[in-house]
Amino acid sequence: MSSEKESLKDKKMLIVYLSRTKNTKTIAEIIQKNVGGDLVELELQNPYPENYKAIVDQVSKENESGFLPPLKTKIENIEKYDVVFIGFPTWGMKLPPPMKSFLKQYNLKGKTIIPFNTNAGYGIGSSFETVKELSPDSEILEGFTMKGGIERDGILFVMEGKKKIEAEKKVKDWLTKIGLNKTK
Numbered sequence: 001m002s003s004e005k006e007s008l009k010d011k012k013m014l015i016v017y018l019s020r021t022k023n024t025k026t027i028a029e030i031i032q033k034n035v036g037g038d039l040v041e042l043e044l045q046n047p048y049p050e051n052y053k054a055i056v057d058q059v060s061k062e063n064e065s066g067f068l069p070p071l072k073t074k075i076e077n078i079e080k081y082d083v084v085f086i087g088f089p090t091w092g093m094k095l096p097p098p099m100k101s102f103l104k105q106y107n108l109k110g111k112t113i114i115p116f117n118t119n120a121g122y123g124i125g126s127s128f129e130t131v132k133e134l135s136p137d138s139e140i141l142e143g144f145t146m147k148g149g150i151e152r153d154g155i156l157f158v159m160e161g162k163k164k165i166e167a168e169k170k171v172k173d174w175l176t177k178i179g180l181n182k183t184k
Contacts, residue, residue: 011082013037023118023148026159043072068101087116093125103134118148
């Protein structure tokens with residue numbers, strides 16, 4: 001098994017993330033600092049409303065109808081990547097619709113997918129399970145989750161100071177556990 005883990009470090013990495021309040025973005029940047037790779041923020045053709053209640057209502061409707069919001073982000077040559085980290089906040093205990101759009105739009109067959117997540121304290125909900133369902137031909141490694149802000153309560157960006165140091169340590173420990181920490 002260890003030889004397989006060694007070989008993961010030489011793979012081409014892509015880190016795709018969706019971040020509303022920059023907490024998931026910070027985790028994505030910490031991952032990149034530790035494993036290298038290309039960092040891509042998912043952006044929508046029609047951005048979500050800034051208003052919290054409005055976005056909650058819209059996402060809820062999208063989840064119910066199965067609507068996949070069109071992405072503005074285009075990733076060229078996705079086939080050249082071996083490992084794809086996908087990061088997102090938990091929204092309504094689910095995988096955010098833009099991440100579903102990404103997983104349906106790009107062929108990740110045969111790739112290693114590694115989910116990471118920030119949440120408001122309620123955990124990942126069904127989000128990691130949905131990643132598995134939408135990526136039946138990929139290997140899914142153990143994901144990472146950490147409490148971020150609580151937008152509902154007006155607590156937005158929290159990944160700074162002590163919290164960022166804690167995040168850096170947790171991410172490193174997780175990457176080591178899944179055999180991907182290059183900076184041991």
